[in-house]
Amino acid sequence: MPEGLNQTNENEVRQELHRLVKETVIASQSTAYNAKEREEKAEKELDELLKKHPEFVEKAEEIQDHYLKELKKM
Numbered sequence: 750m751p752e753g754l755n756q757t758n759e760n761e762v763r764q765e766l767h768r769l770v771k772e773t774v775i776a777s778q779s780t781a782y783n784a785k786e787r788e789e790k791a792e793k794e795l796d797e798l799l800k801k802h803p804e805f806v807e808k809a810e811e812i813q814d815h816y817l818k819e820l821k822k823m
Contacts, residue, residue, distance in 0.1 A: 762802050769795040770809055774816040 769791050776788035799806055 766805055770812040771816055778820055
């Protein structure tokens, strides 16, 4: 477990990390009228989360790769 996190906090951070990475990837691939704004908002929130929890940077990259692969299958 990353230093300074208990199990409950780690799970919450991981859930938020997944949500933000997924939103960023989906918005970046979207053609919706507000996709760019959604992507920028999610990226900003993700950056803030990773500043607070830099131990999850690698995990964020793994999650991003996963979602990109899933979207390419569609």
